[in-house]
Amino acid sequence: MSMDVTFLGTGSAYPSPSRGASAVVLRREGECWLFDCGEGTQTQFMKSPLKAGRITKIFISHLHGDHLFGLPGLLCTVSLQTCPTANKQPIEIYGPVGLQDFIWRSLEITRSQLAFPYVVHELVPTPNQCPAEEFKDFSAKGDNIGSKEVQGRTIHLDPVEESYILIESEQIIVKAFQLFHRIPSFGFVVEESAHPGKLNVQRLKEFGIQPGPVCGKLKNGESIVLENGVTVSPSDVLEDPVPGRKVCILGDCSGTVGDGGMRLCLEADLLIHEATLDDTQTEKAKEYGHSTPKMAAEFAKLCSVKKLVLTHFSQRYKPSNLTEEGDDDVTDMKRQAQAVLDWQELVLAEDFMTIEIPMKKPKKKSVKI
Amino acid sequence: MSMDVTFLGTGSAYPSPSRGASAVVLRREGECWLFDCGEGTQTQFMKSPLKAGRITKIFISHLHGDHLFGLPGLLCTVSLQTCPTANKQPIEIYGPVGLQDFIWRSLEITRSQLAFPYVVHELVPTPNQCPAEEFKDFSAKGDNIGSKEVQGRTIHLDPVEESYILIESEQIIVKAFQLFHRIPSFGFVVEESAHPGKLNVQRLKEFGIQPGPVCGKLKNGESIVLENGVTVSPSDVLEDPVPGRKVCILGDCSGTVGDGGMRLCLEADLLIHEATLDDTQTEKAKEYGHSTPKMAAEFAKLCSVKKLVLTHFSQRYKPSNLTEEGDDDVTDMKRQAQAVLDWQELVLAEDFMTIEIPMKKPKKKSVKI
Numbered sequence: 001m002s003m004d005v006t007f008l009g010t011g012s013a014y015p016s017p018s019r020g021a022s023a024v025v026l027r028r029e030g031e032c033w034l035f036d037c038g039e040g041t042q043t044q045f046m047k048s049p050l051k052a053g054r055i056t057k058i059f060i061s062h063l064h065g066d067h068l069f070g071l072p073g074l075l076c077t078v079s080l081q082t083c084p085t086a087n088k089q090p091i092e093i094y095g096p097v098g099l100q101d102f103i104w105r106s107l108e109i110t111r112s113q114l115a116f117p118y119v120v121h122e123l124v125p126t127p128n129q130c131p132a133e134e135f136k137d138f139s140a141k142g143d144n145i146g147s148k149e150v151q152g153r154t155i156h157l158d159p160v161e162e163s164y165i166l167i168e169s170e171q172i173i174v175k176a177f178q179l180f181h182r183i184p185s186f187g188f189v190v191e192e193s194a195h196p197g198k199l200n201v202q203r204l205k206e207f208g209i210q211p212g213p214v215c216g217k218l219k220n221g222e223s224i225v226l227e228n229g230v231t232v233s234p235s236d237v238l239e240d241p242v243p244g245r246k247v248c249i250l251g252d253c254s255g256t257v258g259d260g261g262m263r264l265c266l267e268a269d270l271l272i273h274e275a276t277l278d279d280t281q282t283e284k285a286k287e288y289g290h291s292t293p294k295m296a297a298e299f300a301k302l303c304s305v306k307k308l309v310l311t312h313f314s315q316r317y318k319p320s321n322l323t324e325e326g327d328d329d330v331t332d333m334k335r336q337a338q339a340v341l342d343w344q345e346l347v348l349a350e351d352f353m354t355i356e357i358p359m360k361k362p363k364k365k366s367v368k369i
Numbered sequence: 370m371s372m373d374v375t376f377l378g379t380g381s382a383y384p385s386p387s388r389g390a391s392a393v394v395l396r397r398e399g400e401c402w403l404f405d406c407g408e409g410t411q412t413q414f415m416k417s418p419l420k421a422g423r424i425t426k427i428f429i430s431h432l433h434g435d436h437l438f439g440l441p442g443l444l445c446t447v448s449l450q451t452c453p454t455a456n457k458q459p460i461e462i463y464g465p466v467g468l469q470d471f472i473w474r475s476l477e478i479t480r481s482q483l484a485f486p487y488v489v490h491e492l493v494p495t496p497n498q499c500p501a502e503e504f505k506d507f508s509a510k511g512d513n514i515g516s517k518e519v520q521g522r523t524i525h526l527d528p529v530e531e532s533y534i535l536i537e538s539e540q541i542i543v544k545a546f547q548l549f550h551r552i553p554s555f556g557f558v559v560e561e562s563a564h565p566g567k568l569n570v571q572r573l574k575e576f577g578i579q580p581g582p583v584c585g586k587l588k589n590g591e592s593i594v595l596e597n598g599v600t601v602s603p604s605d606v607l608e609d610p611v612p613g614r615k616v617c618i619l620g621d622c623s624g625t626v627g628d629g630g631m632r633l634c635l636e637a638d639l640l641i642h643e644a645t646l647d648d649t650q651t652e653k654a655k656e657y658g659h660s661t662p663k664m665a666a667e668f669a670k671l672c673s674v675k676k677l678v679l680t681h682f683s684q685r686y687k688p689s690n691l692t693e694e695g696d697d698d699v700t701d702m703k704r705q706a707q708a709v710l711d712w713q714e715l716v717l718a719e720d721f722m723t724i725e726i727p728m729k730k731p732k733k734k735s736v737k738i
Contacts, residue, residue, distance in 0.1 A: 014446040015412050021442075039442040040409045043384050065479040069442040073390075073408040076434050077383040102478045109471045110434040111503065111552050134480065183480050 001195070003028040003245055003357045005270065007349045008044035010311045010319075012252075012276045012290075013066055015040040018322050019315060020351050021066040024249055024272060025050055026190060029171075033057045034074075035188060035249045041070035042077045048352050053081050059166075059176075060095030061251020062185035063102070063138075072106035075114060082115040090117040090150050094166050094176070096184055097122045097154070098138030104146050119150040123164050123176055125184030126157060129257055130289070134182055162260025172244075177260040179253035181289035186251055189264040192244025196221065196234075197362055203237045240362035245269045247357060248305070252276070252312065254286045254295070265303040269357050272349075273299060274312035278328075279336040293333045297340035310337060311349035319350045370564070372397040372614055374639065375723040377413035379680045379688075381621075381645045381659075382435055384409040387691050388684060389720050390435040393618055393641060394419055395559060398540075402426045403443075404557060404618045410439035411446045417721050422450050428535075428545075429464030430620025431554035432471070432507075441475035444483060451484040459486040459519050463535050463545070465553055466491045466523070467507030473515050488519040492533050492545055494553030495526060498626055499658070503551055531629025541613075546630040548622035550658035555620050558633040561613025565590070565603075566731055572606045609731035614638045616726060617674070621645070621681065623655045623664070634672040638726050641718075642668060643681035647697075648705040662702045666709035679706060680718035688719045 005026050011019025021038020032054035034041070045052040052074060061067055075091075082088060093099065100120035107114065127135045145151065155164045157178070164186070167174040172192055179185040199215055207226065209215065214224050223233040246268040253274065256262065265271055276290035285292050293310060300308035316328045323329040330348050337346050347355065374395050380388025390407020401423035403410070414421040421443060430436055444460075451457060462468065469489035476483065496504045514520065524533045526547070533555075536543040541561055548554040568584055576595065578584065583593050592602040615637040622643065625631065634640055645659035654661050662679060669677035685697045692698040699717050706715050716724065 013449060014442065015409070017412060017416050039439065040384070040412055043386060043409055047386050063478055063480070065442055065445050065475070065481060068479060069438070069475075070408065073383065073434055073438040080382060098478050102474070105471070105474055106434070106438075109432055109467050109507065110437060111432070111505065112434060136480065138478065 001029060001359060003192075003247075004354050005247065005249075005272070005309075005357070006048060006050055006354045007311060007351060008041055008048060008050075009036075009038050010313060010349045010351055011315050012274070012312045013315060015066070016315050018318055018351075019313065020044045021070065022061075022312060023070070024311075026247060026249070030054075031056050033059065033190075035059045036061055036067040036251070037071040037074055038066045039069040039073075042074045044351065045074075052078050055091060056089065057167075058091065058093045059188050059249075060093070060099055061179075061188070061249075062181060062183055063096055063098055064183065064252065067251065068099075068102070072103060072110070072112070075103070075107070075118070076110070076112050079112070079114040079116060084115040086116070088116040090119045093118060093120045093152075094155075095120070095123065096138075096186065097124055100152065101138070101142070101144070104144050104149070107146055108144070114146070114148045117148045117150055118146075119152045121152040121155055121166065123155050123186060124157065125186075126178065126257075129178050129180055129184035130182055135184070162258040163264055175264055177264050178257035179251055179261070180255045180257050181252045185253050185289075187248060187253070187256070187261055187265075188250075189246065189248045189268070191246045194244050194363070195242040195359070197239035197241045200237055200239050207232050207237065209237070240364055243360045243363050245357050245360065248272065250274065252290060254289045254291055256299070262299075262303055265299075265305060268303060268305040269360075270307050270309065270355065271300050271303065271305040272309045272311060275310040275333055275337070276312055276314050278317075278333050293337035294340055297337040297344075297346075300344055301341060305344060307345040307347065307355075308337065308341065309347045309349050309355065370398060370728060372616075372726045373723050374616065374618075374641070374678075374726070375417060375419055376680060376718045376720060377410055377417060377419075378405075378407050379682060379718045379720055380684050381643070381681045382684060384435070385684050387687055387720075388682065389413045390439065391430075391681060392439070393680070395616060395618070399423075400425045402428065402559075404428045405430055405436040405620070406440040406443055407435045408438040408442075411443045413720065414443075421447050424460060425458065427460065427462045428557050428618075429462070429468055430548075430557070430618075431550060431552055432465055432467055433552065433621065436620070437468075437471070441472065441479070441481070444472070444476070444487070445479070445481050448481070448484040453484040455485070457485040459488045462487060462489045462521075463524075464489070464492065465507075465555065466493055469521065470507070470511070470513070473513050473518070476515055477513070483515070483517045486517045486519055487515075488521045490521040490524055490535065492524050492555060493526065494555075495547065495626075498547050498549055498553035499551055504553070531627040532633055544633055546633050547626035548620055548630070549624045549626050550621045554622050554658075556617060556622070556625070556630055556634075557619075558615065558617045558637070560615045563613050563732070564611040564728070566608035566610045569606055569608050576601050576606065578606070609733055612729045612732050614726050614729065617641065619643065621659060623658045623660055625668070631668075631672055634668075634674060637672060637674040638729075639676050639678065639724065640669050640672065640674040641678045641680060644679040644702055644706070645681055645683050647686075647702050662706035663709055666706040666713075666715075669713055670710060674713060676714040676716065676724075677706065677710065678716045678718050678724065
């Protein structure tokens with residue numbers, strides 16, 4: 001089962017021809033989830049092999065324009081490509097309180113009638129996610145709702161887990177956690193459930209089980225009773241389960257709030273973290289609520305993640321292949337992060353880069369003594 | 370005195386890699402005026418030799434997203450490049466009622482503090498500018514105003530002239546007129562005053578006038594009295610005045626409302642008109658409030674303009690240099706417009722195309738008999 005992330009925008013503050021504004025796509029099981037949607041994301045989709053029409057969920061980490069201004073246009077363009085009678089499932093949009101009203105107003109002023117339904121679920125931030133003078137409560141919005149809009153949920157912080165539960169299904173759990181930035185920002189963690197192990201043909205033979213519906217039952221975790229009265233439980237015939245994968249995508253931040261983020265990101269297969277400025281500008285980075293390669297790498301190390309991807313670079317850092325004499329490039333940033341990391345893999349994102357997250361190896365069951 | 374227009378986006382409905390969303394820049398006297406600002410306009414600026422930081426005025430023809438969604442991001446990016454203590458003049462923004470509130474809300478939700486002042490002047494449309502069911506009155510907005518915002522004017526239609534007066538100075542007049550579209554849309558006419566003729570050195574000599582302040586007075590239209598008591602009027606020593614240039618930039622439309630547009634565009638040096646679909650799709654074009662090459666050419670001919678530029682092509686019409694086997698290209702559209710025109714020049718716009726509007730020849734004064 002393939003799973004990958006594609007970077008459609010790796011620049012901070014604004015889109016440029018060399019680095020689009022923030023946008024990351026996670027693909028899994030034919031679904032396409034978009035994380036942040038800076039201006040120009042729809043054009044970046046067109047330049048990539050990905051299809052914006054496949055998007056089923058959108059996550060907005062925070063309400064700064066370079067993560068948000070592409071969203072109304074993207075929805076309108078996807079709508080133009082959608083058959084109005086297609087009976088499409090609602091596109092689910094998650095983001096901070098204020099997002100629903102922004103989308104509604106942008107569609108309303110432009111008289112945009114979407115051809116598909118959508119729903120906005122809003123995360124309620126807390127004032128400790130940003131400097132006190134920057135916190136603004138956007139919850140006092142009107143009750144305006146679009147003609148194609150389905151009422152969404154208001155999602156509060158679970159103060160014990162220090163996280164927000166966005167999606168909980170048998171296959172996948174998506175949670176958010178709190179980041180500290182100039183305005184409240186969130187990180188998202190997508191975690192698969194363990195994939196059941198394969199049926200072991202040899203063991204099936206030993207029990208005398210022929211291929212058929214009973215195999216499906218065993219695979220789905222049900223025990224069966226054979227004609228000879230013997231009970232076969234799934235663990236008798238299934239190989240070791242394959243642990244699910246975990247991908248963490250963080251919004252802009254100079255750090256996390258509480259320990260929720262650290263716990264959720266623990267042993268992630270992939271951690272996508274911002275590194276707006278290099279380590280020589282740590283004070284400035286922190287002042288603007290941003291991170292440096294060292295800060296990102298320290299969090300990755302703390303969480304024992306397998307692979308760290310840095311992104312959201314200041315537009316001054318040109319991608320390596322576009323660097324001209326005198327330009328800042330990202331080589332120094334790579335060195336700065338690497339100096340902190342142990343065995344973790346490190347990647348510096350560029351627009352249109354795709355990173356696969358391979359299936360894990362089956363986890364050995366503990367041996368009963 | 371140079372004057373030119375540059376097309377930063379020539380596609381309709383949404384931006385694509387081959388045609389950006391609507392945006393035209395008029396440059397004159399070091400000033401840079403932007404007409405419409407679809408998503409991605411700021412990136413198109415970066416790809417062109419033009420500088421978004423030079424923009425002094427912005428005109429939005431109508432409130433559809435492909436003409437508007439790039440505006441908040443463009444303002445934010447220009448702000449990042451602006452020194453907060455630069456004491457910059459306000460950027461003046463003109464567009465339909467509802468524009469001020471959209472800009473305010475987009476900046477507010479993203480907590481964007483602009484480094485320069487701006488002012489939004491709103492044109493009040495009338496219900497006959499669109500199908501009755503599409504007309505929506507956006508005037509009942511709140512009184513929200515940004516921290517860097519200067520209160521703008523509300524500009525009503527002059528029912529006699531059938532136009533809106535936006536700017537009236539000694540050098541230039543800008544007016545708007547009403548177009549018919551799916552939602553109210555406007556056309557803009559920029560007209561220079563006549564440039565005074567040059568001082569004729571031979572005639573100055575005949576009067577015994579030496580170079581100095583008196584020459585400036587004559588050039589500025591003042592008469593002077595020589596020491597010998599002779600009165601010299603400007604017309605005695607100035608060459609023929611040079612007529613001003615006229616550029617007309619129309620928003621989306623399937624036609625004009627009333628005769629204001631025709632009168633204002635009469636004998637324009639340049640008329641920029643949309644041609645979303647080709648003549649074989651006239652019914653569909655009209656249904657969506659759009660024009661075809663024939664419709665645009667007929668208006669250009671009616672107004673006896675010198676040069677017609679077609680733009681705002683459906684994304685199905687690829688620019689000539691990007692056409693692949695089986696693609697629609699714009700060649701047919703050129704032929705369709707040409708079939709209507711007489712002596713008028715015809716140009717089909719492409720992204721990053723610049724068209725100069727040369728100074729005119731001096732107009733011969735009428736000879737007194």
